[in-house]
Amino acid sequence: MTFWYNIAMNATTPSPLSDYEPYAGLPPLAGIATFKEASKRGLSVEENVKRLKRYHFTLKRLMQIFEARLTAEPVYELKMAFSLHAHYCAEHATALRERVAEMRTPPLGLDKIPDASLDMFYHEIQNSPDALHLITGIYSHALPALKRGMQQHLEETHPLADHPTVRVLRFAMLELDEMLSYGHQAVRCLLKESGRDTVDHAWEALLIDLLKAAGDLDGSQPVSPCNSAAMFSATPFVYDKTPKRDARFTDPYNMGVHAEEFLYDSAFRARDKTLMMYYKRLREIDVPEMMASILTETQDKPWAYYRDMTRQLWDEARHAMMGEVGFVTNGIDWRKYVRVNFTWSLGLNTQLQPWERHSVLYFIEQGLMTKTGKRFEWEVGAESGDKLAELFQDYDWADEVLHAHIGKNWYVSAFGDQKGAIEFGSKSWSKVLMGWTEWKEQGLTEHENWWPALYTKFCETHSLQPDPAAQEYHTTYETTRADLEKLAVSG
Ligand SMILES: [Fe+2]
Numbered sequence: 001m002t003f004w005y006n007i008a009m010n011a012t013t014p015s016p017l018s019d020y021e022p023y024a025g026l027p028p029l030a031g032i033a034t035f036k037e038a039s040k041r042g043l044s045v046e047e048n049v050k051r052l053k054r055y056h057f058t059l060k061r062l063m064q065i066f067e068a069r070l071t072a073e074p075v076y077e078l079k080m081a082f083s084l085h086a087h088y089c090a091e092h093a094t095a096l097r098e099r100v101a102e103m104r105t106p107p108l109g110l111d112k113i114p115d116a117s118l119d120m121f122y123h124e125i126q127n128s129p130d131a132l133h134l135i136t137g138i139y140s141h142a143l144p145a146l147k148r149g150m151q152q153h154l155e156e157t158h159p160l161a162d163h164p165t166v167r168v169l170r171f172a173m174l175e176l177d178e179m180l181s182y183g184h185q186a187v188r189c190l191l192k193e194s195g196r197d198t199v200d201h202a203w204e205a206l207l208i209d210l211l212k213a214a215g216d217l218d219g220s221q222p223v224s225p226c227n228s229a230a231m232f233s234a235t236p237f238v239y240d241k242t243p244k245r246d247a248r249f250t251d252p253y254n255m256g257v258h259a260e261e262f263l264y265d266s267a268f269r270a271r272d273k274t275l276m277m278y279y280k281r282l283r284e285i286d287v288p289e290m291m292a293s294i295l296t297e298t299q300d301k302p303w304a305y306y307r308d309m310t311r312q313l314w315d316e317a318r319h320a321m322m323g324e325v326g327f328v329t330n331g332i333d334w335r336k337y338v339r340v341n342f343t344w345s346l347g348l349n350t351q352l353q354p355w356e357r358h359s360v361l362y363f364i365e366q367g368l369m370t371k372t373g374k375r376f377e378w379e380v381g382a383e384s385g386d387k388l389a390e391l392f393q394d395y396d397w398a399d400e401v402l403h404a405h406i407g408k409n410w411y412v413s414a415f416g417d418q419k420g421a422i423e424f425g426s427k428s429w430s431k432v433l434m435g436w437t438e439w440k441e442q443g444l445t446e447h448e449n450w451w452p453a454l455y456t457k458f459c460e461t462h463s464l465q466p467d468p469a470a471q472e473y474h475t476t477y478e479t480t481r482a483d484l485e486k487l488a489v490s491g
Pocket residue numbers: 316365399400403491
């Protein structure tokens with residue numbers, strides 16, 4: 001015993017080979033590190049997994065928060081950004097889950113809350129009272145802390161031994177930076193608009209304290225107890241699934257222009273139909289509004305469900321923005337000429353259960369797979385000569401095919417059979433009552449026919465000879481209620 005003890009005590013660290021060179025001066029270690037960098041100690045598997053689980057928890061909670069707040073957030077641009085950032089969070093959370101699963105950790109424990117203070121931190125953000133608080137919590141506190149953790153992780157972990165984690169974090173940080181850049185601008189803009197200098201000192205101090213009490217987001221720092229009382233998380237979150245729109249959506253109950261009737265009428269010109277397709281695309285804002293409510297109110301599905309549905313939610317937001325781009329590119333101020341309603345998301349969210357909403361979504365999307373569905377819209381785009389309309393419809397079609405698959409995987413498979421699933425979707429949809437007359441009587445809308453003014457503007461802008469029949473188009477959604485195939489389809 002004494003002998004070996006003495007050897008251990010006298011052992012010295014060997015000096016690295018100073019004349020060791022890779023063949024022909026090639027970069028060593030496949031180019032990922034120098035020998036010096038690869039000689040350092042790194043995070044153990046256990047410490048690594050512990051931190052990754054906290055990043056995962058963060059991304060999962062932020063995805064849920066974006067989705068829980070999207071529908072009732074009136075500002076269109078924020079709705080769109082929440083859709084994208086929920087998608088980013090879902091994708092990177094997925095990559096982290098896969099990496100954790102590679103590191104000897106079953107059972108994975110990915111649904112466990114890793115720290116009570118961190119949990120409260122996200123409840124404070126989720127329950128915050130307005131958009132300015134919400135985006136401050138996310139973009140000025142949560143995401144910077146996540147970046148801090150990931151950056152430190154990359155510095156501390158072993159570049160060779162833990163290379164798979166390095167890749168996952170490096171890719172996550174690319175989109176994390178994009179989210180932060182958006183978020184910092186968004187906070188600045190809303191702060192300026194509010195006329196205030198700061199958001200909420202006391203609340204931001206609480207968020208900082210909660211992170212300190214968690215040993216920072218990654219748990220790598222000493223823990224200091226949080227003595228501040230809960231503010232917004234003191235009362236449970238009240239989920240608001242009623243869609244809201246900002247002031248640019250001047251007539252959200254308007255059902256005065258039947259887009260599909262115009263689109264499918266062979267008497268009208270393809271060029272004129274592109275206008276209606278841009279409107280239909282922009283109207284797709286109602287799909288994220290509706291899907292966010294399914295996601296928020298469905299809690300018992302495997303992770304892949306949330307990932308796939310969140311991807312679809314983002315696609316729908318993209319389609320809406322393609323419509324917006326279409327109008328802007330064509331020199332038409334949609335805020336002035338187009339009445340984008342929210343009657344579909346309002347009806348589904350307030351009158352159907354989440355499962356029924358999903359069934360309606362599937363019923364509509366599988367219906368778009370026929371020759372008269374998305375393919376037809378793309379053909380109209382191609383025929384019109386408007387290259388942007390053609391391109392947008394091309395991708396809209398591809399995305400909607402993907403959505404029909406997502407619907408098959410998560411709705412039809414849970415339902416059992418395709419025929420029954422479609423019938424149930426049709427039945428659920430026919431349950432939704434659109435209050436054409438009530439809304440009018442309540443003074444919510446006059447169902448104004450906004451089409452002629454839009455069409456006139458379009459023809460003027462493009463020096464087109466107006467088609468008198470298109471000019472006079474005045475079919476509304478009032479009388480076509482029974483024809484489900486052609487009802488206001490958000491697709
Ligand atoms: Fe879709």
